[in-house]
Amino acid sequence: LxxxxxxxxxxxxxxxxxxxxxxxxxxxxxxxxxxxxxxxxxxxxxxxxxxxxxxxxxxxxxxxxxxxxxxxxxxxxxxxxxxxxxxxxxxxxxxxxxxxxxxxxxxxxxxxxxxxxxxxxxxxxxxxxxxxxxxLRVAARMKLEDAVIATGVPHLGIGHHGNYLIELRNVMGEVAGIRRLGAAALDLAYVAAGRFDGFWEEGLHAWDMAAGMLLIREAGGFTSDRNSEQNMFASRSIVAGNELIHRALLKTLKKPLAPR
Ligand code: IPD
Missing domain, CATH: 3.30.540.10 (Fructose-1,6-Bisphosphatase, subunit A, domain 1)
Incomplete structure (x- = not known):
């Protein structure tokens, strides 16, 4: 170290x-x-x-x-x-x-x-x-309605814009706030520090995630890919939070488009 x-x-x-x-x-x-x-x-x-x-x-x-x-x-x-x-x-x-x-x-x-x-x-x-x-200890908030969730927003060089907008619509309807820092390693560090209650992003690389994943685990939190598997590097996706927020976020991300 x-x-x-x-x-x-x-x-x-x-x-x-x-x-x-x-x-x-x-x-x-x-x-x-x-x-x-x-x-x-x-x-x-x-x-x-x-x-x-x-x-x-x-x-x-x-x-x-x-x-x-x-x-x-x-x-x-x-x-x-x-x-x-x-x-x-x-x-x-x-x-x-x-x-x-x-x-x-x-x-x-x-x-x-x-x-x-x-x-x-x-x-x-x-x-x-x-x-x-x-x-560090991850935040203790138990419900999405109290949570501030960070995300990474795809840009012109990254696909899945349509799917991302569906996820965003669903998450924004269930949480207290959404943030976009623009540095995935810091997003994960902020989850470990309890500043963010959760984080999700798709299209990342191992170098964006590797250190932050360990920080979160060592701060008592959970990380997985969007299919709840420990396959973040190959799937290039990550969902993070304390146990309850991680589970709730995974569920919300999988929902079909919610009505307006
Ligand atoms: C980027 C940042 C950004 C994320 C991008 C990454 P880089 O890493 O982590 O937050 O949304 O997907 O590529 O290219 O600045 O090392």
Whole structure:
């Protein structure tokens, strides 16, 4: 965990410097609505160098470099060097570095760092979840009608717009509020911290979810894909909350379109 924290904070400092002069960064498009900048690449290089120096041989799955096989096939780092790139490039200070360690297919440690707010989220399997030094617990609200639920809204490069609108219509009719932060790793960290009661999004990647899933579990919460399976990486979907909110959200997401 110390190695991960050092890597995330060093990458976070690089992101903070680049955030200060975001208008000078080179930006390109990976696909429709999917930006990448020099800042993403620099942060990824820092994380890669720090982690490979500390644990030579571990493999990687990284947002920009993709899969890098290691000699040690039991361990791999799952890294999003800049989650919330679109926010970052628009000067919105809601973005984070996310690093998870997977051992034999299980996430055993996770770190999410938001440098703009200096918030460091950490979790180790069986050891609890923390925001800076404070132990985290998911929110205790029991009903959707009292809940604030976060989501990710698809854009021009992502399909399922029609299905998403049906889900949104159903959820908005049952909850106290809906939020969209624009950084899935932070959405999940906020569920772990009890700020959001729940979260759902489709179209994510393992690097958006891996660290946040562990944080939520270690804070006493539940995560699954939209079919209630533990298949989030392959299905690229996630639903999260405390036990009751997670269950209620899954049920609401599966409903056919509610009448107006
Ligand atoms: C994105 C953010 C965003 C989510 C997108 C992700 P990126 O990650 O997490 O909240 O809605 O689906 O791709 O590309 O900024 O690392």
């Amino acid at each position: 110390n190695v991960m924290v050092q890597a995330a904070m060093k990458a976070g400092r690089s992101l903070s410097r680049d955030f200060g002069e975001v208008q000078n960064l080179q930006v390109s498009l990976k696909g429709p609505g999917n930006f990448v900048s020099q800042a993403d690449h620099k942060a990824e290089e820092i994380v890669f160098n720090e982690l490979s120096r500390a644990r030579p041989g571990y493999g990687f799955l990284m947002e920009e470099r993709g899969t890098i096989e290691g000699e040690d096939d039991q361990h791999r780092w799952i890294v999003d060097p800049l989650d919330g790139t679109t926010n970052f490039l628009h000067g919105i200070p809601i973005f984070a570095v996310s690093i998870a360690l997977e051992r034999q297919g299980q996430i055993v440690a996770g770190v999410i760092y938001n440098p703009a707010m200096d918030e460091l989220y950490t979790a180790e399997r069986g050891g609890g979840a923390f925001l800076n030094d404070r132990r």
